[in-house]
Amino acid sequence: MSIDEIRKTYFAECADLLADLEDGLFSISSGDVDIETVNSIFRAVHSIKGGAGAFGLDQIAEFAHTFENGLDIVRKDISSLSEGRVSLLSQCADKLSDLVSNSEAGRPTEGIAPLKESLAREFSLEGGSGGSGESEPQAPAELDFTPVAISLDDLGGNEELSGYRYRIYFKPKHEMYLNGHDAQRLLADLREMGELEVVCDTSAIPPLDEFDSRASYLGWTLNLVTESDITEIEAIFDWVEGLCDLEIEAVDDSGNPQEMLDVDSFFSSLSDFDSAAPEDEAQEAAPGISGLSLPAGLTLQEDEAAEPDDAEIQDEAHEAAENKAADSPEPAAQNAANAEGKDKGHAKSIRVESGKVDRLINLMGELVISQSMLAERISEAGIEGTAPSALALNELQNLTREIQSSVMSIRAQPIKPVFMRMSRVLRETCSMTGKKANLHLDGEFTEVDTTVIEGLVDPLTHMIRNAVDHGIESADERVAKGKEDHGQVKLSASHGSGRITIVLSDDGKGIDRARVSEKARKLGIITSSDEMSDADIDQLIMAPGFSTAETISDVSGRGVGMDVVRQSIQALGGRLAISSEPGFGTTFTISLPLTLAILDGMLVRSSDQVFVLPISNVIETLIPGANELMSYGTGNRCIRLRNELVPIVDVSNVLGFTSQRTDFTDCIAVVVEGADKAHYALILDSIEAQQQVVIKSLDGNYGQGAAFSAATILGNGRIALILDVDGLIASAVESVSLPQRYKIAV
Amino acid sequence: MNEHGQLQEFIVFKSGDQEFCIDIRCTKEIRGWTQSTPLPHSSEYVVGVINLRGTILPIVDLAKRMGLKSEGPSERHVIIVVQVGEKSFGMLVDSVSDILNVGPSELRPVPDINADLAEDMFRQVVVLDGRIICEITLDWILPEIEAEVA
Known part of the structure; x- marks a missing residue:
C-alpha cells in the first residue's frame, strides 16, 4: 500500500467521520443533548485530527485541535451548551469539512483564523490552542500518577474493617x-475480596540503559483486610502457581508482620535480574539487595517492609502494573475492547x-436474462x-429473486447522509439570506439505491435553497403574520408501492x-388566452428559464433552478x-423508483414489437367493449x-408505427x-407475459427517446424498449389533441 | 496519424454500390445482420437497436445516412461495429471487401468541390491502384442525441 492509497483511505474515513459529526450536531441542535x-x-473530530497529523495536514490538525478543545469544555459541562x-x-x-475536502483537492481554505478566534473566545481557550491535558490523548504521558501517601498507621486505626489481615x-x-497471565487482574481480584493496600516493590529495576523491556522486575507487597480465609486467597493464585513467588501470611491487627522478607524471593528476583543483564551481574546484584542507586527521573520506592511505620508508600497500583509490566499484552487488548465498546x-x-x-449487479442482470432464456x-x-425440469426452474427462479433482492440491498x-448535507x-x-429556519427530518433511515442518493444531492440542494430564499419569509414578516419567527422546513422520506417518496415542505x-x-x-x-388552474400555475415554476425572483441572488434565482x-x-x-x-x-413531492437496475414489467405487443410496461404504472387491464368507447372531438x-x-x-x-387506430x-x-394522477x-x-x-x-450510445425510458434484453436475445408512461402520455398530448392542460404538467 | 510516415490500415466496404473505408482501429467487430428493434421517432437512417452481448447498440443504415439508395436490411447485409470516443454503434453496410495498407503518399485531402456536405462526411481520400476510396468521418454518422422531450 503506497502512502497515496493510505491518504485516500484517510479521506474516505474523514467523510464518514464528518457525517458522524454532522449527525451528532444535528441531534444536539434539535434539542437532543446528551453526553x-x-x-x-x-x-470524530479527534480522529480527523489524529489522521491529519499523521499525513502532515497541519491546517486540519491545528483547526481540529482548537475545535476539539472547545468540545472538551462542552464535554465536561454539558449544560454549558448554549444555542x-x-x-x-x-x-x-x-x-x-471544507478543510478536509480542500486538502484532498490540494486547495487552500479561507477563513479559518476568525473561526479559531471565536472558538477561543467562546470557550476561553488559552491562545486558541494548548488546552487541558485531557484533550491531548496523543500526549505520551497519560499516566496519571497521583501519589497518595498512605501511612500504615492509618491501617491500624481502621478498626471498623472487620476480618483478617494478610x-x-x-x-x-x-x-x-x-x-498470558496478568498481574493487574490478580490484584483486581484481590481487591474484590476486601480492603487492599498495594505496595510496589521496584527495587529490582535496573538502570535504564540495562532495562530489558521483556524482563519481570516488579513485585508487590499487598496488605489485605478481608473476611475470606487464606484458602480463598490462595485460590486466586491457583493459575499462576509456580510462575511467581508467592507468600501469604496472616498478620496481627497492628499490621506488624511476624516475618519480613522472604529471602528466596529476593534471590529469585536476582536471578531474573541476572538473566536480563548478565555482564553486570556483580555490579548490580549487590545494590539489588542493599538499596539501589536510582537513575534520575525514575521515582522508585524501596520496600522497607521491615519498618512499615516510617514508610510513606506510594500506591501505584494500576498504572504501574499497566505500564511497567511491559511484557503483558493486556493494555493493548483492553484498549481494543474499549474501542469496540464505543462502536x-x-x-x-x-x-x-x-x-x-x-x-x-450487472452479472445479476445477465443472470436474470439467461434465466428467462x-x-x-x-x-x-x-x-x-x-x-x-420445470419445477427445478421454478426453484431457480425463486433463488434468483432472492439473490437479486440481496444484491440490490447492498x-x-x-438516505441519511444526503439529509444531513441538507441541514448544512x-x-x-x-x-x-438572514432568515431563520429549522430543518426537521423524518424517515432518514429509508434505504435508497446509491445512484439515486448521489443524484438527489443537487436537486435537493436547489430545493432547500429555494424554500428558504423564496418560501420562508423574513423573521419580522413571519411575526407580523402571526407565525413563529423560525421557518419550518420538513424533509421526509418513505417507502410505498415500489417507489420512494421524498417530501419537502415549508411553511x-x-x-x-x-x-x-x-x-x-x-x-x-404561456399566452394570455391560456386558462390556467391553480395547479397548472404551480407547475409553471418548473418551466425552463422561469424565475420570479426580482433580483438574481447568490442563493437562487438564476432561473435554472426548478427546471434543472x-x-x-x-x-x-x-x-x-x-x-x-x-x-x-409549499410542498414538493419527489417520487423515485426503488432501484435503477431491475423492474417488474408487463410485456405487451404493439404493431409487432414487444414493449415493456412497468407494472408499477399499471392499474388494470381490460378488453374494451364497443359500447364502452366514446368519441370526443375529431377521432379522439x-x-x-x-x-x-x-x-x-x-x-x-x-410511437409513429401506424396511423391512428379506428378498429378497436x-x-x-x-x-x-x-404523473398528474x-x-x-x-x-x-x-x-x-409478466416478467x-x-x-x-x-x-x-443513443439518446433517450420521449416515449421510452430505457431498454431491456428479452429471453430470445432481442431488445425491448421500456415504455415511459409519462412520456408516452406527453407525446400523445402533443400529437393527438388530448386536453391542453397536460402540456405543461409533464 | 500518418505524420511518422507509417502505413495506415483501412477497412474497405461497400454501401449503396460505392466503396468507402474507415480507420481499422475504430472497428471493434464485424457481424452478420440480426433482427433489430426499431426506435420510435428516430431518424430514418437509424434502423434500430440490437443486443451486442448485453450492450444496446444502435444501428445506422450508412447508405441512407449518406443519402444513397438503400436496399434495406437483409440477411446479406453486414454490421460493422465501431467505436468513437465513449460511444459505439453499428453501421449497416452491403459487404466488407478489403483491408488496405496505405502509406502517407496515397492519402489526399477531400477535394474542394461538393460544398460542405462532403467535407463533413469524409475525412480524406485514399488513392490506391487507380481506386478512389473516401474515408468516412465517423463523428458525422453518429446519431445525435434525439432527446427532444415532448
Whole structure:
C-alpha cells in the first residue's frame, strides 16, 4: 500500500467521520443533548485530527485541535451548551469539512483564523490552542500518577474493617507473563475480596540503559483486610502457581508482620535480574539487595517492609502494573475492547469499492436474462409445468429473486447522509439570506439505491435553497403574520408501492400565483388566452428559464433552478409534483423508483414489437367493449370505465408505427396512472407475459427517446424498449389533441 | 496519424454500390445482420437497436445516412461495429471487401468541390491502384442525441 492509497483511505474515513459529526450536531441542535452525542462528536473530530497529523495536514490538525478543545469544555459541562455555542460548533464542523475536502483537492481554505478566534473566545481557550491535558490523548504521558501517601498507621486505626489481615508478597516471574497471565487482574481480584493496600516493590529495576523491556522486575507487597480465609486467597493464585513467588501470611491487627522478607524471593528476583543483564551481574546484584542507586527521573520506592511505620508508600497500583509490566499484552487488548465498546450500536460493516458492487449487479442482470432464456427454451420444448425440469426452474427462479433482492440491498443505503448535507445547506442559506429556519427530518433511515442518493444531492440542494430564499419569509414578516419567527422546513422520506417518496415542505408564503402567471406571460411561456388552474400555475415554476425572483441572488434565482431540479429527478426515473397553499407554504413531492437496475414489467405487443410496461404504472387491464368507447372531438376517444371517462392513448400511433387506430375489436386496454394522477387507457395489441426485466440504459450510445425510458434484453436475445408512461402520455398530448392542460404538467 | 510516415490500415466496404473505408482501429467487430428493434421517432437512417452481448447498440443504415439508395436490411447485409470516443454503434453496410495498407503518399485531402456536405462526411481520400476510396468521418454518422422531450 503506497502512502497515496493510505491518504485516500484517510479521506474516505474523514467523510464518514464528518457525517458522524454532522449527525451528532444535528441531534444536539434539535434539542437532543446528551453526553454520548457530545462524546461521539469529540471522537470524530479527534480522529480527523489524529489522521491529519499523521499525513502532515497541519491546517486540519491545528483547526481540529482548537475545535476539539472547545468540545472538551462542552464535554465536561454539558449544560454549558448554549444555542450560540451549538451554532458556532456547527460552523466549525462546516469549516472542518471544507478543510478536509480542500486538502484532498490540494486547495487552500479561507477563513479559518476568525473561526479559531471565536472558538477561543467562546470557550476561553488559552491562545486558541494548548488546552487541558485531557484533550491531548496523543500526549505520551497519560499516566496519571497521583501519589497518595498512605501511612500504615492509618491501617491500624481502621478498626471498623472487620476480618483478617494478610500480608501477601507476590512477585511474578517472567514465565507468568509469557503464559498470558496478568498481574493487574490478580490484584483486581484481590481487591474484590476486601480492603487492599498495594505496595510496589521496584527495587529490582535496573538502570535504564540495562532495562530489558521483556524482563519481570516488579513485585508487590499487598496488605489485605478481608473476611475470606487464606484458602480463598490462595485460590486466586491457583493459575499462576509456580510462575511467581508467592507468600501469604496472616498478620496481627497492628499490621506488624511476624516475618519480613522472604529471602528466596529476593534471590529469585536476582536471578531474573541476572538473566536480563548478565555482564553486570556483580555490579548490580549487590545494590539489588542493599538499596539501589536510582537513575534520575525514575521515582522508585524501596520496600522497607521491615519498618512499615516510617514508610510513606506510594500506591501505584494500576498504572504501574499497566505500564511497567511491559511484557503483558493486556493494555493493548483492553484498549481494543474499549474501542469496540464505543462502536457497539453500529452494525459491523466493510468498505467495498462501488465498482465491485456494480459488477455484481450487472452479472445479476445477465443472470436474470439467461434465466428467462432458459424458461423460454423449456416452454418451447413443450415441457409441462409439473415436469421435474420445470419445477427445478421454478426453484431457480425463486433463488434468483432472492439473490437479486440481496444484491440490490447492498446498493441500498440510508438516505441519511444526503439529509444531513441538507441541514448544512439550510444553515448556509439562512446565514446568507438572514432568515431563520429549522430543518426537521423524518424517515432518514429509508434505504435508497446509491445512484439515486448521489443524484438527489443537487436537486435537493436547489430545493432547500429555494424554500428558504423564496418560501420562508423574513423573521419580522413571519411575526407580523402571526407565525413563529423560525421557518419550518420538513424533509421526509418513505417507502410505498415500489417507489420512494421524498417530501419537502415549508411553511412559508407559498407560490404567488398572480405573479407567477404574470411572469410566465411576460416570458412567453404561456399566452394570455391560456386558462390556467391553480395547479397548472404551480407547475409553471418548473418551466425552463422561469424565475420570479426580482433580483438574481447568490442563493437562487438564476432561473435554472426548478427546471434543472425537474430534469435531474426525471433522469433518476422520478417525478416531481408541487402543491402550494398561499400563505401556508409549499410542498414538493419527489417520487423515485426503488432501484435503477431491475423492474417488474408487463410485456405487451404493439404493431409487432414487444414493449415493456412497468407494472408499477399499471392499474388494470381490460378488453374494451364497443359500447364502452366514446368519441370526443375529431377521432379522439375515451373509454367509459365504471363512472370515469378515461382518455385513450393509441400506443402504436404515438410511437409513429401506424396511423391512428379506428378498429378497436382486437385490442386490449391497459389503464395506467400518469404523473398528474389522472388515468389513461393505453391501447395495445396484446399482453404477452409478466416478467422481471433488467434495465439497460440507452444513454450510452443513443439518446433517450420521449416515449421510452430505457431498454431491456428479452429471453430470445432481442431488445425491448421500456415504455415511459409519462412520456408516452406527453407525446400523445402533443400529437393527438388530448386536453391542453397536460402540456405543461409533464 | 500518418505524420511518422507509417502505413495506415483501412477497412474497405461497400454501401449503396460505392466503396468507402474507415480507420481499422475504430472497428471493434464485424457481424452478420440480426433482427433489430426499431426506435420510435428516430431518424430514418437509424434502423434500430440490437443486443451486442448485453450492450444496446444502435444501428445506422450508412447508405441512407449518406443519402444513397438503400436496399434495406437483409440477411446479406453486414454490421460493422465501431467505436468513437465513449460511444459505439453499428453501421449497416452491403459487404466488407478489403483491408488496405496505405502509406502517407496515397492519402489526399477531400477535394474542394461538393460544398460542405462532403467535407463533413469524409475525412480524406485514399488513392490506391487507380481506386478512389473516401474515408468516412465517423463523428458525422453518429446519431445525435434525439432527446427532444415532448
